[in-house]
């Protein structure tokens with residue numbers, strides 16, 4: 001049974017690949033894509049996402065521009081990781097493919113898509129949760145019809161990638177995480193400790209791109225260059241983590257998940273140095289004020305890479 005999805009992105013290099021994968025996977029019907037500030041400002045995210053859409057068939061997909069700042073109006077970006085344009089500074093090279101698509105406003109688009117869908121909607125969020133939180137604050141009743149929110153974010157018993165403990169998406173808008181977690185909508189979290197088990201090495205991209213000369217294959221080769229050079233400098237590995245493509249693949253093929261747990265999750269919203277940090281208590285010792293969420297703890301990496309290769313490098 002195909003899953004009807006809304007994709008909320010902060011394009012970024014890994015978001016760009018995740019969008020292409022979502023549009024290619026037969027298990028998903030992408031009803032709408034919405035943009036949010038995160039890796040770069042939402043204006044850059046919006047232009048870059050339209051460029052990515054233009055690389056493949058995006059028939060019937062609605063498109064919306066979302067929040068420029070988090071609920072608490074903070075601005076935190078990562079151009080040093082994803083480039084100024086969010087596409088490793090390669091957007092110029094692919095601008096001629098940019099989709100000519102009507103741009104709506106994200107929160108109303110999310111709500112309208114849910115209201116009009118005959119099948120339950122799954123929201124896949126690969127950026128900060130600002131748009132999703134705004135939609136909940138605007139019309140919680142409609143949002144409660146969402147089947148599941150699958151969110152790339154958080155870090156549990158592991159390092160952070162934004163400060164010592166926090167993961168980027170949840171650091172940028174911790175208040176939005178709190179709103180979404182407390183909304184009563186089933187939330188599945190795909191955290192950093194899982195997404196950092198799928199690093200894509202530069203040599204693998206070179207190998208895969210050598211075998212396929214498709215537009216998408218050439219785009220992925222180009223767009224990952226800057227992202228991988230960042231990791232080479234900052235993480236001493238010539239590659240890049242496929243955080244968002246893994247999140248999309250999990251939504252499409254849940255059997256990738258080998259283990260997930262139900263936990264009460266707290267997110268730090270006040271800390272000067274700890275904002276965005278995610279804490280858990282087990283369901284038995286649940287924090288009475290903390291909502292229970294599903295946290296993915298282990299995935300089948302071989303299965304993910306097969307899906308990744310078979311749908312993006314044909």
Ligand code: RIB
Nearest residue numbers: 012014126127168169243
């Ligand atoms: O922490 C990794 C996440 O933050 C990914 O979704 C990346 O694209 C950025 O949004």
Ligand code: CA
Nearest residue numbers: 012015126127
């Ligand atoms: Ca992202």
